[in-house]
Amino acid sequence: MTVEEDQVLLSLSGITKRFPGVLALENVSLDVRKGEVLALVGENGAGKSTLIKILSGLYSKDSGEIRVRGKAVDINGTKEAQALGISTIFQEPSLAPHLSAVQNVYLGRELVKSVVGKAVRAMNEKEMYLETARLYQKFFPSVEDLHRPVGELDALKNRVIEIVKALSVDCSVVIMDEPTAALAEHEREVLFDFIRLLKAQGVSIIYVSHHLRELFLLADRITVMRDGKNVATVNKEDTNIDHLVSMMVGREISNHIVKEKVPLGKVVLEVSDLNRRGVLKDINFHVKQGEIVGIAGLAGSGRTETVRAVVGADPIHSGKVVVDGRPRRIRSPRDAIQAGIGLLPENRKLHGALIELTVSQNITVASIKRILGQRFVLKKRKETLIAEDYVKRLGIKTPHVNQKVRFLSGGNQQKVILAKWLFTQPKVLIFDEPTQGIDVGAKVEVYNLIAEFVRDGGAVLMVSSELPELMGLSDRIYVMHKGRFVCEFSREEATEENIMMYASGGHE
Ligand SMILES: Nc1ncnc2c1ncn2[C@@H]1O[C@H](COP(=O)(O)OP(=O)(O)OP(=O)(O)O)[C@@H](O)[C@H]1O
Ligand SMILES: [Mg+2]
Missing domain, CATH: 3.40.50.300 (P-loop containing nucleotide triphosphate hydrolases)
Structure with a gap:
């Protein structure tokens, strides 16, 4: 084994994953070194979360190989991922709402108290509580929430509990899929401190984010994905934001914000x-x-x-x-x-798109009157055309507008909710x-749509x-x-x- 190989903790080669109508990953190869922060960037739908779900045992790959410390492994399920030392903070909320923070953190791996000489195995509640509290307190001074069902807590606290859960596992790689979404300034800083600490302990981190500036603070290397392929992996020193963006989108985009002055009413x-x-x-x-x-x-x-x-x-x-x-x-x-008055809320994932409905139904559901014909018959064709127009303008990545929103990537779900509100045309x-x-290319289009809304009198x-x-x-x-x-x-x-x-x- 060469020194180089010795430094590699996790190695992926030729990973391919297909969903109906979508080639989500195509022949992706990538190494994660010991104690490094490897950032993963790419437009909405590029395949980042799919790759992470394969590594975490949530999805199975169609082909390709995963090696941990040089040894080929199969990862079938989250428990197997954990046993291999892989711990993940997912992009979507993944806590059980009726369980408390402590129960969520130790779900499926409850600590057991062993009493010498007896076969009593009671759960070690105290230890689980103390460990949860120890990590939680870095984010929030008060630990009074730890026994409440997490469904009663706000988005920020839920996010922090997910982070605590991932950090409490003894692991050699922590994967974070947009961990700072929904976090406020202070909690972000605490998370960054944890990342630095883990790194110093030799733990590797895979970090997914659309916050390119944030990445430059944290990452050692950056892997750029586009349309399910790994286009490049670069050292942070050898790149900059413009360079990354051009690799991500594969075309020139203007960063210009386009608000023209509109006469005010x-x-x-x-x-x-x-x-x-x-x-x-x-x-x-x-x-x-x-x-x-x-x-x-x-x-x-x-x-x-x-x-x-x-x-x-x-x-x-x-x-x-x-x-x-x-x-x-x-x-x-x-x-x-x-x-x-319409409000497009923050943390939209939690306020939820109707994920069992299709893209076109989601876009029109709040303004259904506008697509009803005589005798209240839904004008299906009109609905489709409207949805297709938003899909095109916002670059919503979906095989067709009748796809259930559940199957869209995180960022593309957000774009659907944005389209829905724009279509309601409130005052x-x-x-x-x-x-x-939302990725860097689509941001500009969001700005254009907002500007268009006010130009039309909104x-x-x-x-x-x-x-x-x-x-x-x-x-x-x-x-x-x-x-x-x-x-x-x-x-x-x-x-x-x-x-x-x-x-x-x-x-x-
Ligand atoms: N369970 C699924 N069924 C069908 N298609 C899926 C499924 N999961 C993901 N996809 C598709 O695979 C592609 C990659 O999605 P993925 O979630 O990996 O993107 P991403 O890079 O994480 O994007 P984002 O930045 O928006 O989170 C997308 O086109 C998505 O619609
Ligand atoms: Mg994602």
Whole structure:
């Protein structure tokens, strides 16, 4: 064995995987070295998650070979993957909602207490709790949630529990499929510290993300996938973001955000004196026809809470919402839709597409009236044409529009939900992190669709943590800090520096 071979922990060669109508992986070969962070990038539907599911025992490969420490292995099921030292954080939520954090973390591998001389085997509850708490506390100071069913906890905590679960396994490689989706700033940092720690202990990490900047902080090498093939693996030092993007998409794309100035009309949405005790304080703002208004702020500043309050998803203690000059009582998202306000929420996977329905049904389901003909007969042909148009524009990767959404890749599911909201054509569309999980090529198309929506007379309110995106699209930006709107910038006034200064409380 050469030194080179000795450094390889995991080696894949010629991996191929076919689904009906889709060649998801074609002859993929790749080595993972001991103690390295190998990043995996590629457009939505490139095959990243499929590769990971094969390594984790969820999917079986059609052909090819997997070696662990030089030895050819078969991985049939997650237990076998774990036994080989492979631990995975999946892209989709994978916890059992009715079980507690501790039960989820140790599901299927409960610690057993052995009592010397007796055949008693009770579960070692205490040890499982302590280990779960030890890891969980790095993310959240309070551990009171560990015995509650995780279904009662928010998306962030669920994500952290999945991370804790993966980290608690004694393993030689940790695979992370978009682990930072749904994480706030602080939790991201904790995760990155864990990654560095694991690496220092000689554990290998496979890291999938659309956050190219994040990758450059973490990765040693980067593998680029396109259309199910491994196009290249490069050392981080030998590449840069533009180079990666061109390998990912295989064509030139413009990074330009295309918002042209549209003449503004009347005020469509006016929110005044919005309060939610302990969360939001005296929020006042408006959005005009033809306008894109951004909300900037750090994670936890109240951005998502603001938009959720506006559409009645969370209770409020006071506040007035006026749409098109009419005061509206909004107590639920359904009331909001009636009033002409649509919210495309953050963490869309959890709020779920209707995954058992097809792509075209998902796109039209919220606006079914628009495709009903006489006597309420569904115009199937019209539905198909509309869906095909969105599929083409957003580059939704699917064999046809009658595919169930369940079979689409994570990012492509998000694009379907985006299409659904655009097709409802409300007066006001609210976007919370519109391009989260969406690949770099499709982002531009999302921006174009948002711009088109306001050009046609819509009004947009947008929350985004990506400042270039927020500044590129917004006509005006409100900055939040600790549950308040602390200032407002016009497009011309907004710079990264002054937004960050107010967002971080530097003005106080
Ligand atoms: N169970 C399945 N049945 C049918 N097709 C599938 C299935 N799982 C994945 N696919 C298809 O295989 C291709 C690769 O999907 P995969 O989930 O690996 O993409 P990805 O690179 O992880 O994308 P994303 O960045 O959107 O998460 C896609 O075209 C997807 O629709
Ligand atoms: Mg994926």
